[in-house]
Amino acid sequence: MSHFPGGASSSQWLRSYEAGPYSMDKAHFLGISVLLVVVLVGPFLALYCFHKRWDLRQAKQARMAGKSMQAQDFAVKVARYFMPSIRIEKHRFHGLTAKSEPMDIRFESLGLELPNGTTVLSGVTGEFKAGTCCAIMGPSGAGKTTFMNALCGKAFYGKPTGKVFINEREASIADFRPCVGFVPQDDIVHECLTVGEQIQSAALLRGEPWTTSKRAKRITEDVLQILQINHIRNTVVGSVEHRGISGGQRKRVNIGLELAADPTVLFLDEPTSGLDSTSSLTIIESLKKLGELGMTSIMVIHQPRYKLFTLFDEVLLLGKGGRTVYQGPSQGAVPYFQRLGFEIPATENPADWLMDLISGEVRSKIFPQVGTHPADWLFEAWEQNKAQVGSYFSIPRNLWTQQDDRTVLANLVEAEWHQIDVDESGFLSLDELTRLIRQCTGAEPKKNIVQQLLVAMLEVAGRDPDRDGVSREDFIGYLCSMQVAASRADILQLQDTSSSSESGIDVETFVMEATCCTPTGLIREARGFGSHLFVLSHRQLVLWWRKNSERALFLAVVAFAAVLLASMDKYICPTPLWMPDPYLNLHTALALMQTVYCLGLFGDDKQVFWRESASGVSVLAFFISRVVLNTVDLVMQTFVFVALYFMMLQPHVHFGRFFLPFLLVSFVAAGAGYFISSILPVQHGPFVASLVAFVSCGLMGHPMRVIQMMDGGMLEAVMDVISIARWSVGMSFLLIVEDQGLPPIDSIQGQQRLELEVMIPVYKDRGMWQGHGYWNSGILWLLGMAVVLHSAAFLGLKFTSRTKQI
Template sequence: MPTLSLSDIFNSTCLSGTPGIPLGTTGDCLPGFYCPHNNASHPPEYCAPTPACQVSRIAGKVCPAQGTYEPTVCTHGYYCPPPGREQIICPKGHFCPWGSSKPIECGFGSICGEGALKRVDIMGLGFMVGIDVLLLAGTLGVGAWKWLKERGSRGKKGGAPMARIGTATISGKGHASKGSEDMELTKMKSKEEDEIEEVNEREHENLSADLLKLVESFKRSIDGKHFGLTFDFQNLGLKLKSGRELLSGVNGTIEAGTMWGVMGPSGAGKTTFMNVLMGKVDKTEGTFWVNGVKQEMKEYKRIIGYVPQDDIVLPELTVRENILHSARCRLPSSWSDAEIQAHVDLVISCLSLTHVQHSLVGDAVRPVLSGGQRKRVNIGVELAAAPMCLFCDEPTSGLDSTSALAVLKLLQALSRLGVTVVSVIHQPSIEIYECLDNLLLISAGHAMFQGPREEMVRFLKSEGFAFKPSSNPADIVMDIISGQGAKHRSFARENEVAHLISRWDVVQPTFNPRPAGDSTALKRTVNNRGGSWYKQMVFCFMRSMIQQQRQISSFFLEITVGAIAGALIGLAVTGADGHLFQGIYRYPYEVLSISINYGLLPQIGLIGGLAIGLAGSPSGVKVFGEEKLIYWREAASGHSRSAYYVGKVLCTLPRIALSSLHFATLFALLATPLISFGKGYLLILLNFYCVYGLASIVSMMTRKENGPLLSVVVGIIVSVFCGYGPTLKNAKDWGLEWWWRMCPGTWFTEALYEENLRPYEELFNIEEAAKSLGFNLGWYGKDILGLVALGIAYRIIAYIGLVGLKRDRQR
């Protein structure tokens, strides 16, 4: 180290006593610096810092000028216009962060008093509070209206109000009791019996006017004179790749306007036969004729109704809303809404559901309707489409005998009016058995009998089986086809089931397909079915919005989580007063630099991405994960898959917008970043948008119960790849930038970095800072487009998964 002379020390203007090092040749200092004593004779100079100042700079703090002519950074709350001779307080309506050469206008929706070092964005807060008040008022208003309506209806009935909760009952006095529970169950049973009596009156001998009108409505939906479908099938078979035969050599005819029951033991092939018949499963051999025309059945799925064994309806919708949606999407596009509404009225009336049409369907956890009512809603969803044939997979499953009979009586009445009805029936009572016109007995994948039930009894009697007059023929038949028929005859026979199958192959009538009918009219009927793509999309969107409105608690929870996440991140950096970046000063003032802080903004990007992933993933996965069964059912009946998907995606946008608003508002208020509220909100919105897209992909690939957890894990993983660590520069060096660019966090953080660095471009060497992390400056627009494109790409992948996975369930 050179030795300082006394003259150097006495002539030095630096606190350390060392001579100053010139930082320029003029008296002006760089933009953002304050140098009141400099002039042409005394240009800015660098002074070696005192030990105390050196400690401050290492700690990232600014220390006073270390000499008379050393420039200092303009204090926050002030600005220092060139050439830096004066430090002026920031005017009202503007803010001046640290190192400002000119004041920055606050902009609309922000508050900036005189001497403001940061802006306070209140525009988002105003929107947030206003929307929350409207949502809360609307929710309370709807709740009050429902309460008044329920109270009024109870008052009309008289007596203490009763509310059924689960299986218990709460009386008007506010306590539950075993007696009141029994009373409620008795009332429910009586109510169900009354409904059965109503349905019984709709038999062939005394058909109700509404049922006749319903069939007339059915007929208006076809192009031709003949209503109903007749199926001929020969040598139907289904063999797996493993060589196992599920169905073999089944022949027969199902006439239009008949009621068929398919019976057999568990695993006999009943459901397999029906799935092959409907075209839901491709046969490996055999031939179909539809109304005499050789054709695959799946071509007619728009005019075929399928009632699954489980009651697949949306619990958040009312009885009418479930049925109406099906009608709007599946009836001919030429029908007006008034005609569709009238058709739905008839369906509801014929199902004896008028008195509960505005009640929520509910589910097993939160029951609202009885089992019989839910089953009839399940059937009503199909009748709303005016099918020419109705297939039912165990329509009596899970019902008591009274409810089961009511359902079968309804199906019988429909068959009397021309609808072809085919039902898989398991262990029917004698009353249900007598509702069936014809039977198909299946065992081990082979037909044992096919034809009128009276002929079945004669056939089995000819094989030595006895039917006692007091017995239920269905019970005896089930014993026989299960291989337990020895107790119903007086002699022994080995391989009883195989014998009966071979006997039926011999005695069954010769197969003769009927003459071809008017296939052109039938095809026109099929082609005319279904609302337009646009209408189906709108109906799916409206339905989803109703679901969200009735799940308002989960919606409030989601936006609350978003608000809390934004507030916590804002609180974590609120002490920085908006100064979220510290870089190296521009040449030649880099020697005056304090400790740099390149990583805080990327760290905020990381934490913000993690918070958005945690807040948005569970809700995003529920968009599709909660109703796969509904989608499969509707896709199999001819609904537009893309219309359903687009409608569901659009319904998420309000949720995303509000969750993002709460997150962005509280983050902006507490963190006060330099990025404007509008740009920051757009970034957060698009990040939520991408998270929802990722969650949609997860929902397609996993089971419903695993979806929320797995989507959160995926959200956390993609948030890590945001350019913080490993940095985007590391990724470029490894040749893996493409992977970082597939994750929304990289685009989000890069845009956040750009917008918070740009106001400092005169003060700091921001190019070097961005280069050190691998980010690109001037890419805000590209980053926005990248997030939009990524969100769209995620949704395209999710759509491919929606239509490509479980294809057998969508046929």
């Protein structure tokens, strides 16, 4: 009995496919050509316009910030002209806020035991007061980084012991993650974003839910100013291959990403490593300045120069084995050890001398019996003398107050006001202020800069900015305001004039916003999924645009592959489109290209993801923001690949139906690429991706393998689950057979006719779980595979490398 429908013979059955109902006309061909041009040009043209507009806006903001900085610089010089000794604050905080509840950290018998039983940290006891700048120092192997990791809850590699107290309540620092920052030793930053973009996105991602974009901009300005990187705000960070900012600047950006979160306590792992002494001093001075806001800085540092060492309020010196040698004021360390009989040479750097001493290279003259290696004895000496450390050194009190500065400055200005106010109107006009700046600085200021300074004086005084001049009281008040320490009132009073002038925000709105945005305590609410998704999507759009050169290169490779395969199938090794072989090659090539292309989505900057995940950024938001925009690339590349092949071979089928199986292959292959990149190191990705594409398409999707494995049992089930081409090739092959039709049966070679007699029934009717027909079943299976792989990629991203996301 014949196995063909109606008992027909093979020739009669195949003849039913001879005539295809559809043929492509010129309008169809022209439409595909136009769409191809639109797909290639349209998105890039739209984004180019958006990018140019963004560039102009950034340039305007930079000019406004530059004018504000110049105006403030002139004001500083004018104040020092009248009173050279006046203490003027170098940094003004407009977004970073004073902490309503600073964090005192006390630790008792803090230690860490490794799984093999080795103790790498033993009984460290001490305290870091709120608002202080603290250093953890010691020789190699002393457990400095281990101590800091144990203190902030990142010592996942061992069992911590001891207790930690936050404001005298036993707790874990990890419980306060939204208000804690951690700066890793490696400079983990986005290489394709500018300095300003990175810091502002960090402020939005890690700020409180009510943090507005205006407040994030003010925080960004604070961070850029205090770290002295404002001049490179619009410079892309760059990488080894593409030079951007310098190593020292990159280190400061690394710190700035954490400062943008406005933390209450900041941990830093060797923030000065690899930097010269001047750059190191700049960073520590900046962090010490933030202590005025109540922020505590705790850092591991190696052998600083003595000037830098004395900047620390507190130092914790650890000996070998992770035991305490000294903990107290930095300038009290040398007197403490001198009382123990250690002498420091006159020409020796005290910081270097301390490291030599802790390592056991310096002998005590009072206790010579301890031998040439007194390291162990130092631990015992500390336990006996730690209660008396406070008496060894005390910081002298400065009795001269800011009010004294204000009084003296006011008297000096009053004495010379008649020379300043030339027309004796009682108000300082634009021309008079210009003349005064010229007299004080010797420079010729631009009119718009002087106007900016005049407006700033009026705004600080709370007067109408449209007034023509400032009174003597307003002038004195503004000069004195520059010496006011950062405080709640300072934040409300001294807003960024460039931001206010650009946004049109009034003082009342600013005060209300600042009031809402002030932290109410250590329990800080983090932003939610929606906010993270919005910020990450915007950032990803910028990153996507910056990689246009890579995108163009890959599109060129895809186009070349399409033209090559089309030329092979049409001219070199002519293969009819009503056979499955061309689609096996096409789908395998496309799957391989898309899998490899998608490896970089999570693999290229996985360390950035680990850092952001550890700070509380939503993993799901991170995943969606990247996948959605990358899907644009997938559709674009697939369309170029299929359109070029289609126009060269010109099959007589509708392009949309011809395109769909290829698009589904891209989605499944992309999911495989995402999954591989989420669980494997980046260096192993290309090899595994090639293997997956070969097995899933070229090996298990080959028509002969499909016929052999379609046994209705476990073998077929395995093939259906893991083979992409098993479904996609059947969709494309049968589409041509049914829509275009076969040539006259008598003209088909005997071998090809035999293959068609076997393959058409196998692909069309014999498959398991194919009750919806080959077309709908193929769509459902390929979509299901894509969903499963995308979900697996998300789970891999979230749950692998968990210790690095702490």
